[in-house]
Amino acid sequence: MKSFLPWRRAGVLLMALGGIAASAAAQAQVLQLKWGHVFEPGSIFHQQAELAARKIGEQSEGKIKIEVVPSSKLGQEGDFALMLANDSMQIAYVGQATLADVYPPLRLGSYPFAFKDLAHMRKYLASPLLAELMKGYDEKSGNHMVAPVYYGARQVTSSKPLQKPEDFRDLRLYVPDASAYQLFATALDAKPITLPFMSLYGSLKKGEVEAQENPLGTVKDKRLYEVQKYVQLTGHIYDTLGIVIGKAAWAKLTPAQQAMVEKTLVETAKWTNVGVIAGELEDEQFLRGKGMTVSPVNRQAFLERIAKRSTPEQFGARPGDYAKLQALGGGAN
Numbered sequence: 200m201k202s203f204l205p206w207r208r209a210g211v212l213l214m215a216l217g218g219i220a221a222s223a224a225a226q227a228q229v230l231q232l233k234w235g236h237v238f239e240p241g242s243i244f245h246q247q248a249e250l251a252a253r254k255i256g257e258q259s260e261g262k263i264k265i266e267v268v269p270s271s272k273l274g275q276e277g278d279f280a281l282m283l284a285n286d287s288m289q290i291a292y293v294g295q296a297t298l299a300d301v302y303p304p305l306r307l308g309s310y311p312f313a314f315k316d317l318a319h320m321r322k323y324l325a326s327p328l329l330a331e332l333m334k335g336y337d338e339k340s341g342n343h344m345v346a347p348v349y350y351g352a353r354q355v356t357s358s359k360p361l362q363k364p365e366d367f368r369d370l371r372l373y374v375p376d377a378s379a380y381q382l383f384a385t386a387l388d389a390k391p392i393t394l395p396f397m398s399l400y401g402s403l404k405k406g407e408v409e410a411q412e413n414p415l416g417t418v419k420d421k422r423l424y425e426v427q428k429y430v431q432l433t434g435h436i437y438d439t440l441g442i443v444i445g446k447a448a449w450a451k452l453t454p455a456q457q458a459m460v461e462k463t464l465v466e467t468a469k470w471t472n473v474g475v476i477a478g479e480l481e482d483e484q485f486l487r488g489k490g491m492t493v494s495p496v497n498r499q500a501f502l503e504r505i506a507k508r509s510t511p512e513q514f515g516a517r518p519g520d521y522a523k524l525q526a527l528g529g530g531a532n
């Protein structure tokens with residue numbers, strides 16, 4: 200009997216190796232994707248990403264696993280285009296202003312005061328015009344923009360009241376490093392200041408920066424109400440994000456998986472849009488409760504100042520697109 204033991208051991212070893220190989224093959228069939236973004240874990244955008252990741256995992260029967268990485272842990276938004284291209288990140292939230300750096304016609308949606316109100320923006324999100332621009336981005340970048348997501352109306356907070364364009368002259372105004380935000384500042388003769396977002400709170404507290412512009416949800420989440428006194432409801436840009444999947448990652452999906460992933464991301468984006476809109480009303484009341492003075496402004500006066508400095512076409516929009524956008528809102532802005 201002893202003479203057969205080595206063979207038995209060899210058989211057990213072969214079975215074990217076979218099991219390991221089968222396990223490795225099963226793991227190889229699981230597509231691992233990283234979804235990076237700049238938002239905090241408590242944000243509705245992170246919640247959407249987690250919800251979509253869970254749904255996609257379930258509907259793919261575990262064959263697609265998405266790890267959501269928040270808080271700029273994979274890099275800053277400006278790095279995402281390269282990371283998607285080299286497949287070090289497979290999915291990302293990317294702001295429309297950053298997307299437009301790759302495909303300038305997308306600047307249409309971030310031209311200051313292009314939208315009359317929220318209803319106008321919502322029509323744009325569902326319009327053939329935006330769908331055509333998204334297709335243009337795909338062709339230019341090689342990536343796939345799956346769905347637009349409403350990020351929020353950008354408003355101005357400050358240490359002093361700012362009711363008219365002239366009040367912005369020489370104002371030290373923080374704006375992100377993208378052409379749309381820079382245009383808003385320079386057209387009003389403010390002094391645009393760009394710095395790492397993590398440094399903004401401290402700069403406002405020290406008075407190195409006097410004002411900044413962001414959606415109210417950001418003002419709340421980053422506790423900027425502690426270092427700012429006034430909110431001007433300029434609504435100068437109704438901002439959006441794109442959910443973008445890198446070219447290499449998209450190609451790894453089967454046609455059926457592509458359809459399922461796209462459907463899931465579009466559906467969860469709609470859920471997020473509703474949440475962001477509801478949150479804006481709550482955020483305004485929250486900031487009032489924190490002692491901030493919240494006031495509307497004469498948006499037409501600001502629009503006229505912007506129009507003197509740049510046209511949508513000079514900004515990057517295709518000829519005729521701005522007129523199509525205005526038609527969605529019922530006529531000229």
